[in-house]
Amino acid sequence: MAQNTSAEPKAAEEQKFAPTLGAGAALGAKDGGVHSRASRRTTYLALFVVVVVVVLGLALGLGLGLGLKHSNKGQPNSTAGSPSPSNSSSPSEDSQASMVVPPWRSNVEDYTLDIASWDFNALPTTREYNFTVSEIELSPDGVFRPVVAINGRFPGPLIRANMGDRLLIHVQNNLPNGTAFHWHGLYQNGTNWMDGTSGITQCPIPPGASFTYNFTVENQFGTYWYHTHYSTTNGDGPVGPLIIHSPDELKMQKYYDVDQVVLIQDWYHDYSQALLPDYLASGSENSEPVPDNGVIQGTNYFNCSAVDSDSGYVCEQNSTRAVFTVQHGKRYRYRLINTGAFATFEFSIDNHPLFVIEADGTATEPLPVHRLDIAVAQRYSIVVNANQSAGSNYWMRAQMNTFCFGGPNPVLDPNVRALITYANNTDEPTNSTDWKDAMDVQCVGLNSSLLTPFFESEAPPATTMYAIAANFQIGDYALDRAYINGTSWVMADVPTLNQAVAGLQAANTSFTSSGVSSAFSANQYIIDIPDYAVVDLLITNYDEGAHPFHLHGHTFWVLASSPDQYFDWSTYGGLNKTLSNVMRRDTLMIDAYGWALLRFKADNPGLWALHCHISWHMEAGLLMQFQARNDIMRTWTIPSDVLELCLA
Structure with missing residues (x-):
């Protein structure tokens, strides 16, 4: 199996940077065994050109992602096929002079965090945001399609707060269908009804209605990040970063000088709801829609000549790549977020080693890598030392792992790129070299056992254990559905949280029996966890594809994982004890035909989803729930505005 981190640092620039970060964590190969933490004409004309260059330079210096534009202005023709590297030509002078950031595009500046003036020690306050969610026709990569935009922009706005702050996000739904927003990775302790999970913690916000998340x-x-949690619409654009600060973060700033968010996602030229029926149709086993492109910061180049003339697509050869301006000698923290629907990416920056310092909200000791696997919904912070030639440009790469796909897409160029520029220009790199480390030849994620938490914690012994099996089966009418322990999830008309609170208050004993609950409909697999329990959860993946599983409302310790099919129960005794400084996260890639052993404290009251974060798989039913802290839930009064969503 190919190593999914990279070769050991050996370049001079890596050795120079490493002492700045400290010793870091040792690199290790991802092998087939168990991984355990217990183990990018005239003088006037000349003056005009100079002015243009200066203006562009100032804009780039401020972090504006003007984009690397392409001079190929051809229209779509009837020749279909894979985009050729020869079509990625350098921008001409006139194209550079005419570059304008579309008013709908969020860019690099929007996601640059001002850490010099931010008060990390401020007293808790209330921060308000207004979201108007609507469907508009946009062309993030040159191909026009309906995009679910927030405040007319894609991607969505940055939400930023301090730990302890109260957030009020007012959502106006101008879509033709319902919607709900999930705040991915946030605990929502005591506000389970604000988790934004349709059919579980709320009814969708109806078309034309508004709702405030509080x-x-x-x-x-x-x-962290946010996205819609209603069917597959999160892949259509309504996503954005959510950054929470703390005084403890100041201890991490010894590693970097600049802090930026980088959104990476796969991109489809069709609306997700148009693709969904074919995926869920009979005889469509293992046929997830394969992306047409990928975008970084909501933009990328697409070769219009790859589009069939009779396809119905409108494609303008004016697409751009995102531009990240760096200053020689500064260290950059890039908060990478995979906001996509399906693809796993291998992230790298030519000629620049990476140092991982965070995963899913958990700060880590620096881990040196060349390539970094980032599955759907995962987040990693990496530090990059801008120590290369001051007049050069380099490629930032987010290469899709095509081994995760069930088939090819002839228009897809899986090598998604953005520009790292030291020279404040958008010239195509000339000395940019991809790392020689082998690309993955399997659909895998980063081995979590390589990561060591920066802030130590202990995982207490488990008091209860559950084993769940995830697989796909051909069901009624030859439909290929996803199952967890034999149950294929379907969104409930009445949220399971509403059902549980009402049942507990009515002293209905079917809502209080520990284990698999019988109080809900047959398409809701819910485990009722005893109060105060510490849970060990063994997830076995019986599918030929890897799955990024996300647990709402919690972080879990990753005790062990393996690509082998079966867990060796004889090893469990050595793991079911207090474990020191085990890696914690909320989204984990579980290998095809593999397993992972996770531990979490069930101290957060409510109904919490555990699901594969591939949009197609969740819609196919790959979701279950945990019911926790009945003793607190029975005292709850669900806010009236939440309940009223179900009356529309």
């Missing part, structure tokens, strides 16, 4: 962020900080 919650306080406590006991966590780091890199």
